[in-house]
Amino acid sequence: MTDFLRQHLEELIPLSEEEFTYIRPHFSVLKKRKHQFLIQEKQPVNHIYLVEQGCVKAYHTDPEGKEYILQFAMEHWWVSDFQAFFKRTEATIEVDCIEDATIWALSYDDMEKVCAALPKFEHFFRKKSNMGYVALQARILSLLNKNAQERYDQFATLYPQLLQRIPKQLIAAYLGVSRETLSRFNTR
Template identity: 45%
Template structure:
């Protein structure tokens, strides 16, 4: 839980008493490699903050093709947010790519924390805003950058993920074939 406190204090200061009141809203869950936190059709009951591990958030189209929306690692937040906030069945999948640990927060818990400790409302707003900005930048990159530009951008933003995530998934995330990714990788050594 100390990682959670440090994470929160990157945005807002909290006292020991405030942190003690925050802790009960989060539950710890250990996750195995290839274990799903959310599958299409589930109710996304939780928003997750990653304490360790790497996760993949993706959508399967009608033909069964995987479209990776996000990779997530330590201190990142993830869920199927359409399902989480609207309390509707999930369209996304969230799967663990290496053993990890997450903290789970229900929407009810999030709302209650925001009401009882106004600082947390500010914290959640900042985190949500940063996430929205990152998603918008990703969409713009997919729409306007060529594969080489997307590759360089990914490598610069997430150098630690380049070595940990199988190339197949990096290619899917970038919207290129495995062969194109191999060429990009070779050209950028």
């Protein structure tokens, strides 16, 4: 399993044996079953998570019980309640598993410690954060200027694998359309 983390990090930063040996013990590996939580509302959020296998969703539930999906994460994607994690506040969103999952966890303190000790680790997270920012800007633009069918088509083009794995009502909750609207689309 160590191979996964090393391969993931080395997509951006080549690592010596010594560097990886230093990094590795700061991560722990979790095995989660479908429907289990990684983050629950109003709890402190001490970890950022990297999915090795499986699929999770990060979502907000309004007082009427309606779910709004902020993010999916599958293999090689990072997930957390980033607001709570970075600002050291309580969770306002929840993260749970859509499938059984193998997940790497890194605590806030360890993230900061390893970033300070190893500049290339900080470089890795700067680049990851930049790419995440860009993806969110694209999503905002599509929420502003695309209709529901266009947003669905864009999602299908960007994430064909998610489309196969994720129940339609979750995709609807991600796109901001009703399940009924989605069912009328030309879906793939």
